[in-house]
Amino acid sequence: MRNCIHILLIIFLTLPIFAKEYSIGVTKFSGANVNEKYLDIISDRLELEISKKNIYRVIDRRNIEKIIKEQKLQLSGNIDESTAIELGKLAGLDNIVLGSVALFGSSYLISVKMIDVETGQILSESLQENNKGIDSLIKSTMNNVADDLTVCIGSKNSNKYHRLNCKWAKKIKNKNMLKIPINEFEKKNYVKCKVCW
Numbered sequence: 001m002r003n004c005i006h007i008l009l010i011i012f013l014t015l016p017i018f019a020k021e022y023s024i025g026v027t028k029f030s031g032a033n034v035n036e037k038y039l040d041i042i043s044d045r046l047e048l049e050i051s052k053k054n055i056y057r058v059i060d061r062r063n064i065e066k067i068i069k070e071q072k073l074q075l076s077g078n079i080d081e082s083t084a085i086e087l088g089k090l091a092g093l094d095n096i097v098l099g100s101v102a103l104f105g106s107s108y109l110i111s112v113k114m115i116d117v118e119t120g121q122i123l124s125e126s127l128q129e130n131n132k133g134i135d136s137l138i139k140s141t142m143n144n145v146a147d148d149l150t151v152c153i154g155s156k157n158s159n160k161y162h163r164l165n166c167k168w169a170k171k172i173k174n175k176n177m178l179k180i181p182i183n184e185f186e187k188k189n190y191v192k193c194k195v196c197w
Helices: 002-018 036-052 061-070 081-091 134-149 182-187
Strands: 023-026 030-032 057-059 095-104 107-116 122-130 151-155 160-162 177-181
Touching: 023 036, 023 061, 023 081, 030 036, 036 057, 036 061, 036 095, 036 134, 057 061, 061 081, 081 095, 081 107, 095 134, 107 134, 122 134, 134 151, 151 182, 177 182
Parallel strands: 023 057, 023 095, 030 095
Antiparallel strands: 095 107, 107 122, 151 160, 151 177
16 A cells, blocks of 8 residues: 555656647748848747746747758748648647748737647747837737737646646637636646646
8 A cells, every 4th residue: 555655656746847838839920011131130030939838848949940941942022821830740749839920011910829739730820010110019929929929728626727838738628728828827826737747
């Protein structure tokens, strides 16, 4: 009996060690009426902002671009969802982020999706508008986009929150589901799921 308790204790204490670390990659944004150099900067900034949230292991966009070259994938500029999923699989990613920026008059419209590479499901998305110029878009709007993309899932009937891909998150019924940023869960004293963290 005592040995059984020791074994259970060891399993319980080491469980977080075996939690899956989810990886994410940000593709280069497509653009309409936006300077090409800004698209690189915007993509890099979103990558940085997602990384700062400490939810995902972010794979540098340049590594994804190397895979494109190595696999000799023929891309005609913009990457669509099916191509992004293929890239994500080749790069060993769990999730991939696609985005676009369009300039209409003096307003920038930003549309971004995070897609589960395995299922093709859109896990989260963000639609932002910025009319304060490119500097504001890069410095503050991309943080808002990262907040939208890095939401977690919890239940009204539990005190745990999960990453979007977690098998336990997928079992939460819509009527009980909370889908909010990680800092909101922490304010409510929710704890991380030990399976997906």
